[in-house]
Amino acid sequence: MMLRGVAHSAKDTVTFLLARSHYSSPGLWFGPEVTNRSFLIHSTYTIDTKSRQENQKTIEDLHRLSVDIKKIRRVKEWVLLQEVAYVTETARILQEMGADKPAIASILERCPQAMLLSPEELNSQRALWQLVCQKENQLIKLIEQFPDSFFTTGYHENQKANILFFQELGLKNNIITRFLTSAPSIFQNPAEKNKRVIETLQRSYLSLGGSDANMKIWILKLLSQNPFVLLSTSSAIQENLEFLQKSNFSDHEVLQLLSKLKGFIFQLTPSTMQKSILFSKDVFKCNDQEFKRLVLKCPALLYYSVPILEERLEGLLKEGISIAQIRETPMVLELTTQIIQYRIKKLSALGYNIKSGNLEHLNGTKKDFEANYGKIQSKKERPMFNPVAPLNTED
Numbered sequence: 001m002m003l004r005g006v007a008h009s010a011k012d013t014v015t016f017l018l019a020r021s022h023y024s025s026p027g028l029w030f031g032p033e034v035t036n037r038s039f040l041i042h043s044t045y046t047i048d049t050k051s052r053q054e055n056q057k058t059i060e061d062l063h064r065l066s067v068d069i070k071k072i073r074r075v076k077e078w079v080l081l082q083e084v085a086y087v088t089e090t091a092r093i094l095q096e097m098g099a100d101k102p103a104i105a106s107i108l109e110r111c112p113q114a115m116l117l118s119p120e121e122l123n124s125q126r127a128l129w130q131l132v133c134q135k136e137n138q139l140i141k142l143i144e145q146f147p148d149s150f151f152t153t154g155y156h157e158n159q160k161a162n163i164l165f166f167q168e169l170g171l172k173n174n175i176i177t178r179f180l181t182s183a184p185s186i187f188q189n190p191a192e193k194n195k196r197v198i199e200t201l202q203r204s205y206l207s208l209g210g211s212d213a214n215m216k217i218w219i220l221k222l223l224s225q226n227p228f229v230l231l232s233t234s235s236a237i238q239e240n241l242e243f244l245q246k247s248n249f250s251d252h253e254v255l256q257l258l259s260k261l262k263g264f265i266f267q268l269t270p271s272t273m274q275k276s277i278l279f280s281k282d283v284f285k286c287n288d289q290e291f292k293r294l295v296l297k298c299p300a301l302l303y304y305s306v307p308i309l310e311e312r313l314e315g316l317l318k319e320g321i322s323i324a325q326i327r328e329t330p331m332v333l334e335l336t337t338q339i340i341q342y343r344i345k346k347l348s349a350l351g352y353n354i355k356s357g358n359l360e361h362l363n364g365t366k367k368d369f370e371a372n373y374g375k376i377q378s379k380k381e382r383p384m385f386n387p388v389a390p391l392n393t394e395d
Contacts, residue, residue, distance in 0.1 A: 054080040061087035071109045079112040087115045093122050097140045111147035125153050131163050132173040146181040161191035175224050183227040200234040204241055208251040222263045229263035243270040248288050260299045279306045284327050298330035312337055319344055320355040329359035343369055350380050
């Protein structure tokens with residue numbers, strides 16, 4: 001059975017280029033002044049149609065730090081063309097925070113624009129992150145892991161205002177730290193914009209039947225699971241909720257979906273959800289009420305686009321699994337085709353026939369599957385024992 005669908009996807013990439021002019025000062029504990037400069041590579045680059053050379057002072061300072069300059073040239077060569085840079089100052093501040101020489105070299109190789117920040121800017125960012133990560137030994141580990149997040153300072157004031165807002169909201173510092181490293185884009189928003197989104201979520205929660213007593217817990221859990229909900233607009237949130245209500249989901253069911261989907265539903269549009277609904281109804285041959293039950297069991301039917309659902313259904317059908325089986329256990333659609341194939345192969349090796357068996361054994365996280373697999377394996381390997389069978393004994 002071939003399933004066809006039409007979908008479109010959009011990918012927005014935002015690149016922050018920090019190309020400020022700075023001054024670099026000599027002298028650092030990492031080694032003596034380089035006297036033989038024959039190893040310095042003089043390369044000419046073109047930026048804005050004007051031919052420019054690498055800053056030799058920057059190259060020398062980086063060599064003293066044992067930085068692999070070839071890596072910088074491959075990734076962000078424009079940094080080496082800046083007239084001045086704060087290489088030694090940046091290294092010294094990182095050293096003060098507890099970074100050793102290899103760590104500093106690694107940071108500058110992966111995030112060379114760090115050396116374009118002035119000491120004042122760097123110390124300001126340091127103080128900002130210490131609002132949620134006071135211990136410098138922990139902070140330097142975060143910088144080593146996520147240098148780009150730390151050294152992006154184009155929206156410093158918004159970062160600070162949002163950190164204070166999140167603390168006021170009740171989020172723990174370790175959660176806010178995770179936001180800074182893994183979801184830095186939410187800090188670009190003015191704090192007032194994020195406040196409006198939170199207020200919209202709070203009103204929506206209450207209007208859908210949630211209680212005042214549980215509202216704060218619900219909001220904090222939603223944010224910790226999916227901070228990118230803050231990139232939504234208040235109007236988009238309201239529009240999606242209204243679509244679900246018009247699609248015959250009760251207020252209680254909509255609230256269930258919000259919790260199960262961890263707010264990812266706000267990254268969709270009524271148009272994409274409608275396409276997924278029509279596709280699933282056609283595949284499973286179900287009416288509105290039957291589809292509702294399927295979605296409440298497997299919200300992925302609402303969240304995933306038609307091409308993704310089509311691909312996963314085709315993968316299951318190729319393995320000999322029927323539509324009836326999938327309809328009975330729709331949660332298998334939450335797994336990629338590769339994961340399904342791997343799990344079926346492991347179960348088949350134990351003699352388990354997935355075509356006639358229960359798809360529940362395919363479900364769940366990796367840990368869940370391994371636990372189920374272990375039970376099946378133990379059952380298969382366990383010797384049969386008949387308490388009334390005669391024992392073989394020697395005369």
